[in-house]
Amino acid sequence: MDDVADNGTDPKTQPVSRRNFLGGAALAAGAGVAAAAAPSAGAAAVSARPAVQAEPIQFPKSARGFNQPMRFEANVYDCEITGKIPADISGAYVRVGPEFYFPQSLPDNGGIDGDGYINMYRIKSGRADYKSRWVKTERWKNDRAAHRQMYGNYRNPYTDDPSIRAETIAKPYLRTTANTHTIFNGGKLFACKEDSRPYQIDPKTLDTIGPYDFKGKYDSQTFSAHNKIDPVTGDMIAYGYEATGLCTPDLWAYVIDKRGNVKHTWKCKVPQVSMIHDMALTEKHMIFPFGPYVTSIDWLKTGKAHWAWDPSKPSMIGILPRNGDAKDMRWFRGPTRAMVHIVNARTDGDVVTLYAAFVDGSFVAFNGYFGNVDGTPMAKSGPAKLRKYTFDLNSKDDSWKEEIVWDTAVGDIGRIDDRFVGLPDSRYAFLSTTDTTKVTAANPRGGAAYARYDLRSGKINLYSQGDSGLGECCFVPRKGGTSESDGYLIGVASNAAEMRSELVIADAQNLEAGDLARIILPFRSSGLHGLWINDDEVDFG
């Protein structure tokens, strides 16, 4: 899954939300989901909807205006700036997201299946440059050679062009678009999507180097776009699900040190094959949540997207001790939730606490894109709200305690000061939300906003400028500062009226003051997830 930034505002007012990019045709009634089966190379391909490409290239009307595909790579030197960029910000904000070089081949394949498009705001000495490049995956190169989209529905190789279908069924990782998140480890930059290993990217040029397997020691076919860096050791905790092929119940987790060496591997089985998009890390535990998204080879043969929603299934959260073995994974069960992104977690003795903005019902960004397992469209889901999940490892009860800690609609993508990943004294969550005092005709539910939420006191600080959309935020530590949230909050705002994107920079401890600076682009900049990399970590040139 790759995902769509959602700030809790009306989806129609979010220019960066592109889930209905090519329409959302209701899914036809299909077969129920059967037990997962391992794919076989060269298996008979069944495509309910053969790929059809109209010539010449023509995008649908929904792809106009702010959603117009970015079919070019860009360099902008000395970007226009309002305000003043603090002199101690020196590094780069690197995002990746889906873009469309060619129209999708199937009418119900949507925005989350676009080609990876990596872009970088390079900031130094109060100046900013911008650069963007395609992540040149095998898929991207094949499409360019064919002059059209060769690939079918989201993570369903059975819908690919017959000329490549047998190979993509056997090797589904060849279909990746590497469009979800950026990761930095061992001095290397990567673009990731959870259906393959990461693609290495040159941090100076953003040119694609190719798939990477961590010196031959990362053996899962897949690598999650969301991994965690232990702030104490610098180790990266990475994982892949469907690790041995399409719909396989294999969840493999890894410790990779800060020089890129795989130090440890856990090879676990999941109780049901589902989307495990994000994980949480504490000082002692790894936490793997998933909701009732289901799949199987039989399901894929119906020609639909990879996931179906089965509300009869529980949500599940696995907790694996970092000093344990794969057999020590303990699975907890709870009510139906779309469990996609987490905020943070901690371990206190035998109690594990998880903070996440999970959704009642299916994830809003998937409505009209994935369907119910019985073939009906997904119901409109409720908003994400920040929740606290408590697990008592001493209890034999395999359920959890759930509390809504902030009863306000928020974007499900929460970020923190990453120097406090999994630490017991971590205090702040950064979330996107809506400022209802900024209601306009264009934003009838209010303007987009960022919030710093104090998990101890419940105090909320708000950054709000009335933007029509705000992408995921990112925390930039202040140089020399060590206390939590001492630094800057950055994120990309959508200026739909002027058809451009603007990187906003605010003081994370004084969000109400608004912009310290904005970096203005003369066009839209896309992206789902991104990270900040300091100058002292890599030479950006």
Ligand SMILES: [Fe+2]
């Ligand atoms: Fe994500």
